Amino acid sequence: MKLFFLICILSQVFLPDSLDMRVEQLHDSIVSIDTHNDFAMLLAFPDLEPSVEKGQVSFELMKEGRLDAAFYAAYQAQGPCTEKGHENAKFLADSMLLALHRYATEFKHLGGIAYTAQDVKDLKAQGRAAMLLSIENAYCLGEDISLVEHYYNLGVRMIGLTHNGDNCVADAVTDTTETHGGLSAFGYEVIAEMNRLGIIVDVSHASRKACLQAVEASRTPIMASHSGVYALKPIPRNLTDKEIVAIAEKGGLIQISIGRYFLSTLPRAQVGIPHLIEHINYVVELVGIDHVGIGSDFDGGGGIIGVANMGEMKAITRALLEEGYSDRDIGKLWGGNVLRIMEIARQQAGSF
Ligand SMILES: [Zn+2]
Numbered sequence: 001m002k003l004f005f006l007i008c009i010l011s012q013v014f015l016p017d018s019l020d021m022r023v024e025q026l027h028d029s030i031v032s033i034d035t036h037n038d039f040a041m042l043l044a045f046p047d048l049e050p051s052v053e054k055g056q057v058s059f060e061l062m063k064e065g066r067l068d069a070a071f072y073a074a075y076q077a078q079g080p081c082t083e084k085g086h087e088n089a090k091f092l093a094d095s096m097l098l099a100l101h102r103y104a105t106e107f108k109h110l111g112g113i114a115y116t117a118q119d120v121k122d123l124k125a126q127g128r129a130a131m132l133l134s135i136e137n138a139y140c141l142g143e144d145i146s147l148v149e150h151y152y153n154l155g156v157r158m159i160g161l162t163h164n165g166d167n168c169v170a171d172a173v174t175d176t177t178e179t180h181g182g183l184s185a186f187g188y189e190v191i192a193e194m195n196r197l198g199i200i201v202d203v204s205h206a207s208r209k210a211c212l213q214a215v216e217a218s219r220t221p222i223m224a225s226h227s228g229v230y231a232l233k234p235i236p237r238n239l240t241d242k243e244i245v246a247i248a249e250k251g252g253l254i255q256i257s258i259g260r261y262f263l264s265t266l267p268r269a270q271v272g273i274p275h276l277i278e279h280i281n282y283v284v285e286l287v288g289i290d291h292v293g294i295g296s297d298f299d300g301g302g303g304i305i306g307v308a309n310m311g312e313m314k315a316i317t318r319a320l321l322e323e324g325y326s327d328r329d330i331g332k333l334w335g336g337n338v339l340r341i342m343e344i345a346r347q348q349a350g351s352f
Pocket residue numbers: 136205226300
């Protein structure tokens with residue numbers, strides 16, 4: 001009898017519960033992708049924006065959290081739209097992209113850069129993390145259309161139109177100036193060039209008008225790489241139902257950020273996975289599982305109770321299972337949807 005109790009106690013201590021095992025098995029069969037982080041900033045310029053919490057992103061943490069791929073953004077804060085301002089923005093973006101390339105080379109035993117959906121799958125099959133490259137703020141393009149191809153050649157497969165201020169491409173949602181009334185004429189050119197090359201248009205940070213105009217202008221599905229739902233937390237950075245429906249109707253994605261700022265008005269210490277799930281559920285109910293995903297914003301302000309860094313991403317999978325989502329739906333939400341629009345962007349490239 002004593003032995004029986006001992007076995008019971010030991011099994012509770014050492015055997016993972018069955019839900020954790022399901023999470024592990026599910027991650028064997030799906031591809032998980034996080035569509036936004038600001039790791040590059042720390043990597044290239046450690047002294048920039050010291051107030052933002054860092055250390056939430058690495059190939060090691062991706063492995064720990066069963067995160068297969070992530071878009072690593074080259075970010076520039078918005079400055080003046082002058083020749084000097086544009087030169088500086090390009091220097092920042094170029095430096096961050098080169099730093100990311102260096103990181104991927106240095107840690108090639110753990111991961112590598114992915115340029116296509118197939119690369120992501122190949123790296124997963126090798127047990128390596130996939131680094132996808134993006135730009136946060138088309139400020140670095142200045143007014144030079146040839147730079148879109150320059151960034152494509154550096155590996156960039158998604159470009160966010162703005163950050164927190166209007167630039168030469170589009171208006172930002174947090175800037176009330178309305179310089180262009182949405183997209184500029186150059187902005188339309190930029191989107192056409194992105195479509196031609198196979199770069200995904202990212203409308204997180206873009207103004208309401210710029211977002212809706214970009215949906216109309218882009219010939220391939222677009223993405224809001226790190227946003228939330230305005231109806232649940234009414235801040236400019238979150239998407240209105242109108243924007244969510246418009247993005248989804250054209251096949252695009254609403255990627256929910258893992259940050260208190262987007263999710264809830266409660267203090268940071270009280271915001272956790274249930275709030276993230278609430279935003280996911282809202283988008284699913286409005287437009288369906290094919291149009292939602294995760295864009296953490298780690299190293300750029302992201303992080304909630306229970307998912308403090310990439311190493312804890314599996315907790316989201318567990319919560320989605322508990323919420324009643326099927327394996328197939330979780331597969332779509334975690335990365336299937338992103339792979340789908342990456343593939344469309346690549347296949348359509350060159351045909352416009
Ligand atoms: Zn951002």
